[in-house]
Amino acid sequence: MPHPNGGRGNTFPTTKTFAQAYAHVSSYGLKFNSTTGEPITAAQGVAQDRLTETINFQGENSRHGNVCEQCWGFRKNCSGARIGHCVEALNAFLAKDL
Ligand SMILES: [Zn+2]
Incomplete structure (x- = not known):
């Protein structure tokens, strides 16, 4: 779905909300390393329904899926893609910065 x-x-604790992260990555993108050490660029996007706001995770050579408010803090997103390594790292990056 x-x-x-x-x-x-599984879930993991987040100190930043999806809304905070969404605002901070902006449409230009924010660069950080995933918890698995891969360079990731996170940027604002929209789900297939064209309504749900998402944060898209782009690796150097591949996409790492995206996250919406309902799957923020989960290891897998609404579509079952593994995103925890990106979300956890983004949360930690913002926690240092904000
Ligand atoms: Zn979702």
Whole structure:
């Protein structure tokens, strides 16, 4: 099921909300390293329904999926893609910065 169906798998604590992260990455993108050490650019996007706000994670050579408010803090997003390594790192990056 696509966004915003809800995240799957285990959860982890986040100190920043999806809305805070969405605002901060902006449409230009924010660069950080995932918890697996990969360079990621996060930027604002929209889900397939063209309504649900998402943060898209782009690696150097591949996409790492995206996250919406309903799957923020889950290891897997609404579509079942593994995104925890990106969300956890983005949260930590913002926690230092904001
Ligand atoms: Zn979602």
